[in-house]
Amino acid sequence: xxxxxxxxxxxxxxxxxxxxxxxxxxxxxxxxxxxxxxxxxxxxxxxxxxxxxxxxxxxxxxxxxxxxxxxxxxxxxxxxxxxxxxxxxxxxxxxxxxxxxxxxxxxxxxxxxxxxxxxxxxxxxxxxxxxxxxxxxxxxxxxxxxxxxxxxxxxxxxxxxxxxxxxxxxxxxxxxxxxxxxxxxxxxxxxxxxxxxxxxxxxxxxxxxxxxxxxxxxxxxxxxxxx
Numbered sequence: 250x251x252x253x254x255x256x257x258x259x260x261x262x263x264x265x266x267x268x269x270x271x272x273x274x275x276x277x278x279x280x281x282x283x284x285x286x287x288x289x290x291x292x293x294x295x296x297x298x299x300x301x302x303x304x305x306x307x308x309x310x311x312x313x314x315x316x317x318x319x320x321x322x323x324x325x326x327x328x329x330x331x332x333x334x335x336x337x338x339x340x341x342x343x344x345x346x347x348x349x350x351x352x353x354x355x356x357x358x359x360x361x362x363x364x365x366x367x368x369x370x371x372x373x374x375x376x377x378x379x380x381x382x383x384x385x386x387x388x389x390x391x392x393x394x395x396x397x398x399x400x401x402x403x404x405x406x407x408x409x410x411x412x413x414x415x416x417x418x419x420x421x422x423x424x425x426x427x428x429x430x431x432x433x434x435x436x437x438x439x440x441x442x443x444x445x446x447x448x449x450x451x452x453x454x455x456x457x458x459x460x461x462x463x464x465x466x467x468x469x470x471x472x473x474x475x476x
Contacts, residue, residue: 254279255306255460256319257293259286260448263410264316265303269447270406271320273464275327279305281463282454290456317347317407324403332402339397343404346389346396350408354382358411362418376422379415383431386412390430394437401438409438 256272256279258265272279284293289300297304297314305313305322313319324333334340357379364372386396386408395401396408412435416423424432438444451461 252308253462254308256281256463257284257290257296257302257304257306258282259284259302260450262302263414264301266410266447267407268303268305268316268319268323269463270410270443271323271332273443273447274330274332274406275323276329276464277323277326278462278464280460281451282460283451285453290454292456320403320407330400332406334397334402340403343397343402343407346404347407349382349385350411354379354415355411357382358415362414376419380426383412383415383426383428386434387428387431390434395434405434405438409435413438 254277256268258269258281260266260283269281282290282293284290284302286302293302293304294300296306296312299314301314303316303319305319307313307322313322321333334343357375360367360370360375361372361379364370364375389396393399395405397404401409412431416435426432446464449463451463454460
């Protein structure tokens, strides 16, 4: 276990979620340390003073502090499900959607879900502004099961955890919106066995043991993959 990379994570964090999904899909084992964000361990802060998750410490000591970089780290090692587009132009298209999510959607999601953390914030207004990006997603999903075809790829995995967080803030309101393709995309994600694997509940790291090995099985296989 000491020769495995260390991943500091928090189960419900969308950034950590997408990192775990990529690691689980690749079947690249690491030592997972579940963090209590209100009581961050000194080892996490020593590795990454910014104190956010996910953070991956590779076996050579290299620290990877951003979730997208952790996804790329895992998928460069193994990409059995073909999540990363081969062509540069296709990778750029995926990256553009991810950038739009973080620029045009995530700030409104935060002010909708965590309005009490901000001053003079109208949560409903930010919910509606976030809806512009969700409507774009719905249109993009109108002809395929995923953003760029029939199977989930990099952009889908990077964006879906944030859509999940938004929807669960008020699931009845979300279900009432005219976004059938988006709702189907999210429902498929919520029923996905890989998500169940990535959302396994672990006890908070006790700061004494190494952590738990994640994932605890071989790389996930989609039902369609060998057909």
